[in-house]
Amino acid sequence: MDFDLTKEQLMVRSTVRSFAEKEIKPVAQQMDASGEFPWPILRKMGQLNMMGMTVPREWGGAGVDSVSYVLAIEELAKACGSTSVIMAVHNSVCCHPINVFGTPAQKEKYLKPLAEGKKLGAFALTEPGAGSDAGAVRTTAILDGDNYILNGNKIFITSGCEADILLVTVSTEPPKGTKGLTVFIVEKGTPGFTYGSVEDKMGVRASATSELVFENCSIPRENMLGDLNSGFKVGMMTLDSSRIGIAAQAVGFAQAALEEAVKYSKEREQFGRPIGKFQAIQWMLAEMATKVAAARFLVHRAAWMADRGQKISKESAMAKLYASRIAVEVANNALQIHGGYGYTKDYAVERLFREAKITEIYEGTSEVQRMVIARESLR
Numbered sequence: 001m002d003f004d005l006t007k008e009q010l011m012v013r014s015t016v017r018s019f020a021e022k023e024i025k026p027v028a029q030q031m032d033a034s035g036e037f038p039w040p041i042l043r044k045m046g047q048l049n050m051m052g053m054t055v056p057r058e059w060g061g062a063g064v065d066s067v068s069y070v071l072a073i074e075e076l077a078k079a080c081g082s083t084s085v086i087m088a089v090h091n092s093v094c095c096h097p098i099n100v101f102g103t104p105a106q107k108e109k110y111l112k113p114l115a116e117g118k119k120l121g122a123f124a125l126t127e128p129g130a131g132s133d134a135g136a137v138r139t140t141a142i143l144d145g146d147n148y149i150l151n152g153n154k155i156f157i158t159s160g161c162e163a164d165i166l167l168v169t170v171s172t173e174p175p176k177g178t179k180g181l182t183v184f185i186v187e188k189g190t191p192g193f194t195y196g197s198v199e200d201k202m203g204v205r206a207s208a209t210s211e212l213v214f215e216n217c218s219i220p221r222e223n224m225l226g227d228l229n230s231g232f233k234v235g236m237m238t239l240d241s242s243r244i245g246i247a248a249q250a251v252g253f254a255q256a257a258l259e260e261a262v263k264y265s266k267e268r269e270q271f272g273r274p275i276g277k278f279q280a281i282q283w284m285l286a287e288m289a290t291k292v293a294a295a296r297f298l299v300h301r302a303a304w305m306a307d308r309g310q311k312i313s314k315e316s317a318m319a320k321l322y323a324s325r326i327a328v329e330v331a332n333n334a335l336q337i338h339g340g341y342g343y344t345k346d347y348a349v350e351r352l353f354r355e356a357k358i359t360e361i362y363e364g365t366s367e368v369q370r371m372v373i374a375r376e377s378l379r
């Protein structure tokens with residue numbers, strides 16, 4: 001068993017770390033306050049090959065492995081939740097499925113500009129009545145000549161109103177439930193495609209979580225991703241691998257909270273000495289550090305297995321379930337260690353506490369992860 005990172009993985013981590021520390025962390029609090037979508041940062045990330053990380057070089061990507069990808073997400077999440085989720089969605093639920101299921105023409109037209117960072121991607125599955133239950137999707141696509149006509153609403157779509165290229169899951173045969181779903185590639189500006197509200201959220205506030213509205217929106221048949229009625233398979237396979245990215249994001253939040261707590265424990269003095277000298281604080285820090293390390297191992301194992309082409313449904317769900325849970329716990333403890341100051345916006349732990357919570361919800365709630373793990377365990 002080799003726990004060493006390769007030269008390439010170390011290089012990816014140090015490049016993303018120094019970019020995140022210099023360009024993102026200093027503006028993270030301000031982005032959180034304003035909710036402004038971070039276009040200038042995303043453009044720079046495109047130039048640094050972060051927007052098509054695992055996409056092969058022939059399609060404009062960086063062609064690195066999944067372990068490098070999770071290292072990058074952890075570094076970004078340490079600096080800013082919004083930037084890390086926009087990047088994770090773009091890479092793992094937009095670029096990745098086009099790379100796996102797309103035709104050469106779709107890859108040329110859509111994957112290349114996405115992977116080169118010239119276009120931004122999004123993934124639209126959730127609807128008002130279809131959250132955990134993806135089979136309840138009501139947005140329809142009806143064939144009309146050579147086009148499909150889309151009607152319906154999507155909600156909670158990360159980068160929804162900003163993205164250029166969106167993968168939209170619709171029902172092509174409503175009576176069939178999950179067996180009647182199909183994914184289409186939809187371009188921003190297509191007539192009949194507009195936006196509804198943008199959510200005012202607790203955390204990841206600059207990630208433009210939007211409602212999408214389709215009213216007689218005509219999409220060419222050649223924009224179907226994968227086969228007709230294969231949308232559930234495309235979606236589940238996509239989520240299996242993308243969950244490692246959200247798990248890595250959770251590790252990033254937890255690591256950042258731990259670092260803030262360690263720093264504060266050395267600085268803050270009460271009863272004539274730094275609070276880090278008290279055993280209560282030391283034990284809290286010890287538990288936090290151990291949980292972060294354990295979560296990171298689960299994430300790296302799932303990514304390592306993905307790189308070997310192994311089935312990772314169970315492992316990615318375990319990584320997300322555990323990493324998201326400990327991210328919430330560690331952020332909570334980090335805030336506790338900061339006392340009253342941690343409850344103010346003067347310290348990053350307040351934002352990390354709010355950001356950590358989302359990892360228990362999106363890309364499948366923790367209850368859904370338990371369902372996946374139980375199903376795979378009972379096979």
Ligand SMILES: Cc1cc2nc3c(=O)[nH]c(=O)nc-3n(C[C@H](O)[C@H](O)[C@H](O)COP(=O)(O)OP(=O)(O)OC[C@H]3O[C@@H](n4cnc5c(N)ncnc54)[C@H](O)[C@@H]3O)c2cc1C
Nearest residue numbers: 123124125126131132156157158209361362363364365367
């Ligand atoms: C900030 C943010 C960004 C998002 N980005 C995207 C995106 O880019 N694209 C996209 O498609 N979606 C996105 N989502 C949607 C997200 O994936 C869903 O919110 C999530 O899957 C849960 O669905 P729901 O909110 O409808 O909750 P529900 O499914 O209604 O769940 C409510 C509660 O019931 C529990 N529950 C549901 N079914 C069961 C069951 N069978 N057994 C036990 N418990 C159950 C859930 O775990 C949860 O605790 C985003 C959401 C947020 C908040």
